Amino acid sequence: MSVHDINARGPYRFTRAGRDVYHMPLARPWSWALTHHGMWSLFVTDQEPAHQGVPDRRFPLHPPESILGHWLAIYATAEYDGDAVQWLRKAHSLEAPAGDVLPAGSYVAMARLAEVSTIGNDSRSFGRDPWWSPAGSPYCRGTIAWWLEEMVVFEPLRAAQAGRLTYVDQELLPELRERVRLARDGIWRPDVYPVPLALPLLAPEPAPPPPPPAPPQHQVRQPPRRELPANDSPVPPMGLVQQLGLFGAPETPADTTRSSTEPTAPADAPLVEVLDVTTPCGTPPSLLMAAAARVRELLADGAPHDFRAVMAAAGNDLKGRPLHYRVTACPVERGPLAPWKVLVTVTGDGQGRCWHTARGMSAENNGGMS
Known part of the structure; x- marks a missing residue:
């Protein structure tokens, strides 16, 4: 049926x-x-039971x-x-x-x-x-x-x-x-089972006692105020700070492509002292000096050179990264330059192409970094 x-x-x-x-x-x-x-x-x-994605x-x-x-x-x-x-x-x-x-x-x-x-x-x-x-x-x-x-x-x-x-x-x-x-026949009668008692009414918790009143202001003993003597003398410049790693060894700074505003060795310092300087970018000074020499040799003729030619002349560091950004500087940079920095003038056509010329050999300059 x-x-x-x-x-x-x-x-x-x-x-x-x-x-x-x-x-x-x-x-x-x-x-x-x-x-x-x-x-x-x-x-x-x-x-x-559940089957093929259908719940039970x-x-x-x-x-x-x-x-x-x-x-x-x-x-x-x-x-x-x-x-x-x-x-x-x-x-x-x-x-x-x-x-x-x-x-x-x-x-x-x-x-x-x-x-x-x-x-x-x-x-x-x-x-x-x-x-x-x-x-x-x-x-x-x-x-x-x-x-x-x-x-x-x-x-x-x-x-x-x-x-x-x-x-x-x-x-x-x-x-x-x-x-x-x-x-x-009524000889046996059903038992009466007890039901749960009603839940007791929860008495509200007593409120915490109020805090003791604060003493009058004239009774509060304030600690004596001590003035430190003023010192308007100039602060000496901070020396070279060496950042230690986890196990006490000097930590190698991360390589960046920022412009060169780092402190440099004096321009008249001997080459031995320059080679002992620790550069912020972590590149050995001898490698930077060699790359700067190759760029100066390329730009010595005074003619504009394509960006790719300058990049090839500068070469790469020990990790295969280009050194072009670390050995060139635009005239807009202030302060003394590092010995491995080459002042260049950058010209461009506005379409993505640019040329490098040694400083003082071209009148055009867009003021930017290559």
Whole structure:
């Protein structure tokens, strides 16, 4: 029978009272609502595992028509449904007992599966049934309702978990029937399980005591003020600062392409003293002096030379970096120049090409560095 046929014909009831007993697991505290507060409907779902990027989901189940009219032995599982606690609290103002109070792993009731309906063919689903979707409930319990009748709550009987809607163990049936008989005769009555106490009102923490009042201003002893003598004498210039590395060795400064404004050796210093100078760029002075000599030799004829020719004449340092920027200087630079600096005049056509001429041999100068 298809689902469309079931929805079209409305709720269907049992036509013959059966005698078989089927195992029906029910999570707590739904079992407590069924045994102690008259809940008469079940909403059974299965969980489909996640696959191919689709998350896991739950879908409702129709019971087989072959078990309609037979008995369901309600088995309280060890699972405790936290969402059910919220639903019972908002829909019925019921505070469910804690999980360590309610019986678990036991048969607690017997009921007949009398009727099955869906949310599309039963008007009770539209807020009319207090156990399906009452006005105060946070959500509808399901789309397929299993209605129970002839409910009997008996003394819990511990038993092993079994598959849903499987036959109850034949060895347990005599004990189940005896407990149902005792409950019907009123010899055994359902236990009353304590519900959690209301949360105590948290008393506000006492405010910290106010700080002691400050003493009057005339009673506060201020430390005597000491004036340091003024010293307007000129500060001597700072000498060469040597930056040490992590292990005490002199740290090699990083190579940069800035213009030459670094302190230099005197112009009249002997060549031996010049070669002992530590340059800020880290290049040995002997290498810079040799590159400057090659550039002066190239520009000695007074003719403009292409930037690439000057760059080739200067050559590279020990690390393969060009020395052109370290041995040439424009007239706009102030102060004494290093011995390895060559004053040049740069001319350009505005299209990216430029020529170098020795200083004093050309009237044009754009004032920039090559």
